[in-house]
Amino acid sequence: xxxxxxxxxxxxxxxxxxxxxxxxxxxxxxxxxxxxxxxxxxxxxxxxxxxxxxxxxxxxxxxxxxxxxxxxxxxxxxxxxxxxxxxxxxxxxxxxxxxxxxxxxxxxxxxxxxxxxxxxxxxxxxxxxxxxxxxxxxxxxxxxxxxxxxxxxxxxxxxxxxxxxxxxxxxxxxxxxxxxxxxxxxxxxxxxxxxxxxxxxxxxxxxxxxxxxxxxxxxxxxxxxxxxxxxxxxxxxxxxxxxxxxxxxxxxxxxxxxxxxxxxxxxxxxxxxxxxxxxxxxxxxxxxxxxxxxxxxxxxxxxxxxxxxxxxxxxxxxxxxxxxxxxxxxxxxxxxxxxxxxxxxxxxxxxxxxxxxxxxxxxxxxxxxxxxxxxxxxxxxxxxxxxxxxxxxxxxxxxxxxxxxxxxxxxxxxxxxxxxxxxxxxxxxxxxxxxxxxxxxxxxxxxxxxxxxxxxxxxxxxxxxxxxxxxxxxxxxxxxxxxxxxxxxxxxxxxxxxxxxxxxxxxxxxxxxxxxxxxxxxxxxxxxxxxxxxxxxxxxxxxxxxxxxxxxxxxxxxxxxxxxxxxxxxxxxxxxxxxxxxxxxxxxxxxxxxxxxxxxxxxxxxxxxxxxxxxxxxxxxxxxxxxxxxxxxxxxxxxxxxxxxxxxxxxxxxxxxxxxxxxxxxxxxxxxxxxxxxxxxxxxxxxxxxxxxxxx
Numbered sequence: 001x002x003x004x005x006x007x008x009x010x011x012x013x014x015x016x017x018x019x020x021x022x023x024x025x026x027x028x029x030x031x032x033x034x035x036x037x038x039x040x041x042x043x044x045x046x047x048x049x050x051x052x053x054x055x056x057x058x059x060x061x062x063x064x065x066x067x068x069x070x071x072x073x074x075x076x077x078x079x080x081x082x083x084x085x086x087x088x089x090x091x092x093x094x095x096x097x098x099x100x101x102x103x104x105x106x107x108x109x110x111x112x113x114x115x116x117x118x119x120x121x122x123x124x125x126x127x128x129x130x131x132x133x134x135x136x137x138x139x140x141x142x143x144x145x146x147x148x149x150x151x152x153x154x155x156x157x158x159x160x161x162x163x164x165x166x167x168x169x170x171x172x173x174x175x176x177x178x179x180x181x182x183x184x185x186x187x188x189x190x191x192x193x194x195x196x197x198x199x200x201x202x203x204x205x206x207x208x209x210x211x212x213x214x215x216x217x218x219x220x221x222x223x224x225x226x227x228x229x230x231x232x233x234x235x236x237x238x239x240x241x242x243x244x245x246x247x248x249x250x251x252x253x254x255x256x257x258x259x260x261x262x263x264x265x266x267x268x269x270x271x272x273x274x275x276x277x278x279x280x281x282x283x284x285x286x287x288x289x290x291x292x293x294x295x296x297x298x299x300x301x302x303x304x305x306x307x308x309x310x311x312x313x314x315x316x317x318x319x320x321x322x323x324x325x326x327x328x329x330x331x332x333x334x335x336x337x338x339x340x341x342x343x344x345x346x347x348x349x350x351x352x353x354x355x356x357x358x359x360x361x362x363x364x365x366x367x368x369x370x371x372x373x374x375x376x377x378x379x380x381x382x383x384x385x386x387x388x389x390x391x392x393x394x395x396x397x398x399x400x401x402x403x404x405x406x407x408x409x410x411x412x413x414x415x416x417x418x419x420x421x422x423x424x425x426x427x428x429x430x431x432x433x434x435x436x437x438x439x440x441x442x443x444x445x446x447x448x449x450x451x452x453x454x455x456x457x458x459x460x461x462x463x464x465x466x467x468x469x470x471x472x473x474x475x476x477x478x479x480x481x482x483x484x485x486x487x488x489x490x491x492x493x494x495x496x497x498x499x500x501x502x503x504x505x506x507x508x509x510x511x512x513x514x515x516x517x518x519x520x521x522x523x524x525x526x527x528x529x530x531x532x533x534x535x536x537x538x539x540x541x542x543x544x545x546x547x548x549x550x551x552x553x554x555x556x557x558x559x560x561x562x563x564x565x566x567x568x569x570x571x572x573x574x575x576x577x578x579x580x581x582x583x584x585x586x587x588x589x590x591x592x593x594x595x596x597x598x599x600x601x602x603x604x605x606x607x608x609x610x611x612x613x614x615x616x617x618x619x620x621x622x623x624x625x626x627x628x629x630x631x632x633x634x635x636x637x638x639x640x641x642x643x644x645x646x647x648x649x650x651x652x653x654x655x656x657x658x659x660x661x662x663x664x665x666x667x668x669x670x671x672x673x674x675x676x677x678x679x680x681x682x683x684x685x686x687x688x689x690x691x692x693x694x695x696x
Contacts, residue, residue: 002248004177005122005136008148009158013182016214017148018123019046020223020237021244026079027225028241030118034081037103037133039088039096043123047077050221055087056103061359070107078226082117093364095395096125097133102358104135119244137169144177144247144254146205146240149196151181151189153269156196163200163259164282174254177247178205180240185210192271199274201258206239299419301327302430303387307417308351309458310438312494314381317353318369318399319389319421324353352376356391365397373406373414383413383494385437387430393420413441428514435489438497439522448504450553453482454528456519457509458490459535459670472673473535476542479560480549501526505552507545508534509670511593535670538596539568539603542672564672571676572604578683580605585639585660587612587650592667600675604682609643612636647686661685 006021008014018034026032036043041055053075060068075083086103088096122136136142145166149159159179166175179197181204183189190207197204209232217227225234246252260268264280267273274280300319304327307315317324328351354372356365369386376384388399403416415437419430460470477484485503486496506523508515511534523530529552536545542564546557584606588594601608612635640648640660651665663685668674 001117001120002244003120003122003136003141003143004244005124005142005145006148006180007124007145007159007162008180009155010125012148012150012155012158013208014123014148015043016046016218016223017180017182017208017237017240018043018121020225020234021240022081022119022121023047023079023223023225024238024241025119025121025244026081028245031116032079032081033117033120034077034083035103035107035120035122036083036085037100037122037124037136038086039091039099039125041085041087044075044077044081044083044085046218046221046223047079047081047083048075048221050218053083053085055085056106057087057089057099057362060102060106061363068106078222089363092396093366094360094362096362098358098395099362100133100135102362104141119248134165134169137166142175144244145175146177146180146244147202148180148182149193150184151186151192152184153192156192156268157265159196160200160259160265160282163257166257167259167282170257174256176202176255176257177243178203178255180205181207183208183210188271192268195271195274196260196268199260199264199268199280202255205243206236208233208236297427298390298422299424299426299430299433300387300389300421302427302432303417303419303434304328304351304430305427306431306434306489307385307387307438309489309491310494310497311350311492312383313350313438314376314384315351316369316372316376316384316386317351317389318365318386318392318397319354319356320391321353321355323389323421324351327351356389361391361395364395365392366399366402369397369399369402370406373403374410377406377410377412381412383415385415385417385434387417387434388420390421390423393418393423415441428518431489432518435518435522436525438488439500439525441494441497442501442526443498444527445501448527449485449502450504451481451483452485452503452505453477454485454500454503454506454523455487455509455535456489456506456522456530457515458487459509460487460491461669469669469671469673469677472671473669476536476560476564476671479563480546480557481553481555482549501528503528505529505531507531510534510667537668537670538600538675539565539672540599541596542568567672568675571672572600572679575676575679575683576604578686579679581607582646582686583607583609583643584647584649585610585612585636585643585645587636587648587652588665589613589651592651594665594667596668596675597665600678604679606647606682609645610639612639647682649682661688 006014006018015036015038022032022034034044034047041052044053045051054073056073059073063072073084077083084107086100088099122142124136125133137145145162147159147162149155163176179193179202181190181193193204211233213228213231213233214224217224220227224231225237228234243252247254259282260280261282264274300317300323304315304317304324307313308328317327352372354365354368356368360368373384373386386399386403388397392399399418400416403414407414417433417437419433424430424433459473474484482505486492486500488497488500506519506528508519508530520530531545531548531552533541533545533548536542543561546561549555550557582605584601586597586608636648645660647661647663649663649665663682668678
């Protein structure tokens, strides 16, 4: 089977040309299939008496998978041409390109005899060759590509873009048949097209003159080749069929795509003759990958994991089910691991998914979203957040307007979070979007309560046996004269969020380059003062934090600091007895604040004999390492051999094979108990045998 794709600017006459060529090839005894790849689904109209036929996409939308057959979407037209129309979504809804991909997948999945042919012609929309409409250009489809154009510049511009698309799918074979000129009657039209054709190195296969016979034939629902055989219009189209047969038999060679550069196209527009030179040709530019950043997560997961912590807020993942599963399985795993008694709440209790599928990507997902939100509202959800994934973003679902209309209609709060999967960035950007949306729910308080403080970010542990870490933080906050108002982002309720504006102050649970500007914006929106210092880690940080509280409130907290220092000394005492005099190598990454670490190790009596910077996550956080000492695990192993430390304290995952006792460094929980927990873990690491990976 010889496959031919006919491309060209919208309205240039592709469908008329394709239908005529199909009829002529069929009248010569060939088995012919014509596939219209245009949402207008009018490609085959002249072959079936001017009627419309059922499109593949409409058929797939209304027919159960088990009952589908390619034969159901085939209409036999004039000359026995088998006609298929891909179809597409309503204008402004969904993705027509995705519809073309779906059509091809369906046609390939069925081994029906309807697929047997000598020639298959694709009539393809070619204004902008996106991934969907470029399917016939891919390997395994079109053996030859013809481009219909007039002398108008935009038509020639589209023709050049089609050649660029073909170059992007270059499989090493010449596949361009030539230019089909469909005259519009403008001045010097032939000269414009000839100049372009010479520049791209393609023949003009035929020139189709403007003739009223075309309109007369089409008014009767027939091709001019069927209605008026032997006339000049029919003969001009027959030359295309002759050329296709010559290409199919090998009697005439195809050409490689040679699109013109923008500069050359400017000359074409001005009617200036193109003279030889490679500078006139377009060349593909590959983006370098050595300096590209990668996202470790998408904004969708950051948004969902943030919203899912809020009790009383139902989160709708507007996207495929796979997105929701990947987002939620981590939280469910944590529930299983930390909740031994099985009494914990699964994240799925307040997260659901619209479950968009291929049909939604073609026809749009808003109706699916509306139905899902209505169902959740009928189940009693009074506050619903809708978080969009990649698919709604790509197909253009307007969830902001849809949520506003649903709120008005249902009488519940429906909050749009249009992060569109990766479109908004990584997980931190998604979390930021939810944070700002939730802060928008906070009620205004003219009078702030100086005795209340919000904690921005979760500080609490999940496991009951580690609850002393939480009490340490809460005792410190209480000693500083505060009551905890709301913990958000973190486990809280919608009511807690609405009360956030009541507190006079807020403190970050942890200060990072990503959450710092978000919490600052959130607090400014509520009129709440955000402390410079986060919840303190390490005894020095506790002193700095208490000093800032005194500065903000005028409270005398010197006694609180003395009590904290005494508690700190008592807490690390047992670990100091085990660690004093031990030698350690530190491996840390510059993106994390380890200001607490040196003082703690000094108080524990640990001798730091070497320092190295790990590269883990450095570039992602925008931090430069000291180039004088690049880090690899092999270099660390050599350091261990030469310095013979008792312990390697590292935040890198690859260091488990270094042949020395290894402590996996993590930022401790805030408060005195967090440092005590770190010291205890470090002392136990010195008692564990040095192992290689899994070896005991």
